[in-house]
Amino acid sequence: MLASDGRDEDWVRCAQAGDRKAFSELVRRHQDHVYRYLLRMLGSHDDALELTQDAFVKAWQALPQWQPEAQFRTWLFRIANNAALDALRRRKLVEFVPLEDSFDAPSSEPDPEHQAQATQEVRQLEASLKKLRPEHREILLLREVEEMSYEEIGRVLSLSEGTVKSRLARARVALIEIHARSGP
Amino acid sequence: MSDAGKCPKTEALSALVDDELVGSVRHALDAHVAGCAICASLLAELRQLRTTFTALPDVAPGVDFASLVDRRIAAAAVVPKTEPKLRPQSWYWWPVAPAAFGGVLSLSVGAYLGSALMLGTQVAEQPAALQMAAFTAIPPGALCPGLQVCNATGR
Structure with a gap:
């Protein structure tokens, strides 16, 4: 065993x-x-x-x-x-169709006090993420949330490390632009 | 001092945020960013983005997938799919050999019968031409109506 x-x-x-x-x-x-x-x-x-x-x-x-x-x-x-x-x-x-405005998922810390403490930036980030194209969203989630290395991301998405590097940069810029358009 | 013409690509700054650059490349980029307001601003935005990601609330399913998946595997009697083994070349060909032989035979018989039929048509056409020659505008005995007639009568 x-x-x-x-x-x-x-x-x-x-x-x-x-x-x-x-x-x-x-x-x-x-x-x-x-x-x-x-x-x-x-x-x-x-x-x-x-x-x-x-x-x-x-x-x-x-x-x-x-x-x-x-x-x-x-x-x-x-x-x-x-x-x-x-x-x-x-x-x-x-393509193009944004996801719902909010996830209907249960949080691991669902108490209202915690939710009230969630910053405006985090809420904006979640909203902006849903507007990203899937190819940008997937690579950002693998890097920023799952904390995968470029090599690991390459294996998941069948991409070379060079492509991972450039696509990740484009995804970040796209997210910043969406974030800027949506405003504070 | 900013020199936008020599600014690195965004992907270099993105890689810098990820700590994916090392050695002289990293030192050169650090030095550039220290003197370039444009790149410093973009780098700050990229770093802020990373920081915000770390603040994303965690989500948990609240479900034990292990038991759900195990039940599905058991209910459907799902077994790991194995690669089909390649059969030997000879084994692959011999079952189709009778069909191939039959096909070739059919074609050969068809070709033989077709050619025999064509030959028969040619033989039958000759007397018909001779018969039609008697009804031409030229009266019989005046002129030879056709070479075939002369040949047929032996004149």
């Missing part, structure tokens, strides 16, 4: 052999990150809940293709990101 603090890769090998409990451990480790990413990509709690499950089921099905050289986390995010883009295409929201 593996230690609960063991490496992802060890758990993946067990899961590849058909061990569903090992896969459940991987799900628990990554579920919050995948859900958070999908929520900010899609802007809907219900869609994020559904797609998070779908992403993990797809990951289970695709386990035989997983290679030890790949980080499980970036491999999983690649599956989740593809699911998010497919969902956006289906909803015809890929």
Whole structure:
């Protein structure tokens, strides 16, 4: 039996052999990150809940293709990101159509006092993020929220590090411009 | 002092915010920003953006996906998809060999029958030409109505 603090890769090998409990451990480790990413990509709690499950089921099905050289986390995010883009295409929201004004997601700190303390800048940032094109939103979320390196982002989005660098800069400038247009 | 003509690309400033630049490249950029109001302003905006991102409230699903996913996998009896193994080349070809042979045979028989039919048509056409030659405007016996008639009668 593996230690609960063991490496992802060890758990993946067990899961590849058909061990569903090992896969459940991987799900628990990554579920919050995948859900958070999908929520900010899609802007809907219900869609994020559904797609998070779908992403993990797809990951289970695709386990035989997983290679030890790949980080499980970036491999999983690649599956989740593809699911998010497919969902956006289906909803015809890929281009130009902004997401809802506010997420209907439960917060980990839902008390009204905390929400009242949320700064105006954070609220503006959330609103501006939803107006970004998906290709800009995805790269910013991976960098700023998931704190991935350029190399990891490249693996998730199938981009070279040079492209990650330039697209990230364009995404930031686009976000600043949207933020400036929306005003204080 | 600002020299916009020599300003670095935005992606360099963005990479600087991410601490992705090292060594002489980083030193040169730091030195430029220190003397360029335009780049200093943009760099400040990019850094402010990063700071604001860190203040984004965390969101949690409040759901245990592990049990939900496990139930779906069990209910659908979903098993990891394995790559289909390639079959040996000979195994791939022999099942289609009878069909290919049959096709070739059909074409050959069709071609043979078609050519025999064409030959028969040519044979049948010759007496008809001879018969029609008797009804031409030239009276019989005046002039030879056609070379075929002469040949047919042996004259």
